[in-house]
Amino acid sequence: MADPKGFLTHEREVAKTRPVEERVKDWNEVYQPGSLLPIISKQASRCMDCGIPFCHNGCPLGNLIPEWNDYAYREDWSAASERLHATNNFPEFTGRLCPAPCESACVLGINQPAVTIKNVEVSIIDKAWDKGDVTPQPPERLSGKTVAVIGSGPAGLAAAQQLTRAGHTVAVYERADRIGGLLRYGIPEFKMEKRHINRRIEQMRAEGTKFRTEVEIGRDIDAKKLRKRYDAVVIAAGATTSRDLPVPGRDLKGIHFAMEYLPLANKVQEGDLTVAPITAEGKHVVVIGGGDTGADCVGTAHRQGAASVTQLEIMPKPGEERNANQPWPTFPMLYKVTSAHEEGGERVYSVSTTRFEGDEDGNVQALHLIEVEFKDGKLEQKPGTERVIPAQLVTLAMGFTGTDQDNGLVEQFGLELDARGNIARDADFATNVPGVYVAGDAGRGQSLIVWAIAEGRSAARGVDRFLTGASALPAPIKPTDRALTV
Secondary structure, three states: OOOOOHHHHOOOOOOOEOOHHHHOOOOOOOEOOOOOHHHHHHHHOOOOOOOOOOHHHHOOOOOOHHHHHHHHHOOOHHHHHHHHHOOOOOHHHHHHHOOOHHHHOOHHHHOOOOOOHHHHHHHHHHHHHHHOOOOOOOOOOOOOOEEEEEOOOHHHHHHHHHHHHOOOEEEEEEOOOOOOOHHHHOOOOOOOOOHHHHHHHHHHHHHOOEEEEOOOEOOOEOHHHHHHHOOEEEEOOOOOEEOOOOOOOOOOEOEEEHHHHHHHHHHHHHOOOOOOOOOOOOOEEEEEOOOHHHHHHHHHHHHOOOOEEEEEEOOOOOOOOOOOOOOOOOOOOOOOOOHHHHOOOEEEEOEEEEEEEEOOOOEEEEEEEEEEEEEOOEEEEOOOOOEEEEOOEEEEOOOEEEOOOOOOHHHHHOOOEOOOOOEOOOOOOEOOOOOEEEOOHHHHOOOOHHHHHHHHHHHHHHHHHHHHOOOOOOOOOOOOOOOOOO
16 A cells, blocks of 8 residues: 555546537547646555455456556556556556446445546556557467457457467457447547557557458358357357337438447548538437437537537436445446536436427427336326427437347357347356357447456456366456446
8 A cells, every 4th residue: 555645635636628619629539638647646546455445346357456556656657557457458448438337336435535546547558558568468379279259349359369368369350341349430539539449459460369340240251151160259249239219200310329320420530431421510419318328429419510419318317426225335326427418418307209200301300208207116207298309310329239130140150049138158158059159248238348348358268268178368257247236
């Protein structure tokens, strides 16, 4: 413990964001470059090095948080990076995108603001890249075994890197034109610049991982043929089937799933498009869904020059402090103001969309909604609360219902599904098909990036043991593990 009085001496201080009027004019990350390093040593000193670090339990990766906090306090960045990478393949992803359940479980958070674990994490990894401490780690010898990984999101990339380093020859198949999955096309540039993905891909290439883009297993390659070609297969295709809203007027033009809208904005930033085919410019935008994907739509609409932005959520507005039924160290449902919300727009809670209204050309023009409330555990509409709001672009960001089954992958492999529609797996992440494993949202259902990486690492151990009879790879979670919630 570097500073026994650190948490008594220093208050919580987080990364500073750029002024709203500046950042909505570009797509760069919202944080002020270099604003963390001057404060991060003091922030790391607030870690109590408690006897039982519950932050380990809050994080499914089991990150060694007190250890790298101590190194960050001492500004021993190389040692901090080594400890950080011991449990996390991609801390620059989680340090920017994870909602930090570790901070909710921080012991200091019982009666003080928690340690800024997420900010310390991203400071360590950014410093490690600057210092050249992040280098390829190719295997000393090859096993002669081959593995195909389907999907290049965080679960697929984590599994691929672990298996490559274990000595197997790994090829990652991605149906999009670039590697990264939802990291690439689902996360806006202002939340994570894609250069962070690109340099990890180069590291993985140098280690020996192969990448195959614009290849969709099930359509371009029959899944059974892929299984015959490789000694093992890891399915990390995500849960990409968007939840729909079957109300009158849903077929009007201008109503899109979030994952139809967001990737086009990212393609503009990649230089593939000059203008996004679906744009919020000059339009009244309504985002249905109050989660992180909805916030991504809000921030994207601001940067595209929307006339107005309204975000709708069917659930009640959360409180700003823990409820009694969400005690420490569980992950609480709190009112969260993201960088996108700081930039403007209206957030409306406890409302349900009843129908869409269009013009004579079939373009959406308005949205009809009604207030709702919970009665006897059921959601009921409140009579007399109907109203209409303008809507010329609507994005549906209500989550996902499972992995894509339209492309034939599930059927061709002959995979069994669980009761929730996810691909079923055993304790080793193995499916009912010998040699075929599943990691990430395809098996768990919609979840967080930190769980995806943990799944990829754990599934890699199962595959390694299948191929060699034993494995020294870590498995931080079991398929049945769940977040620390109530």
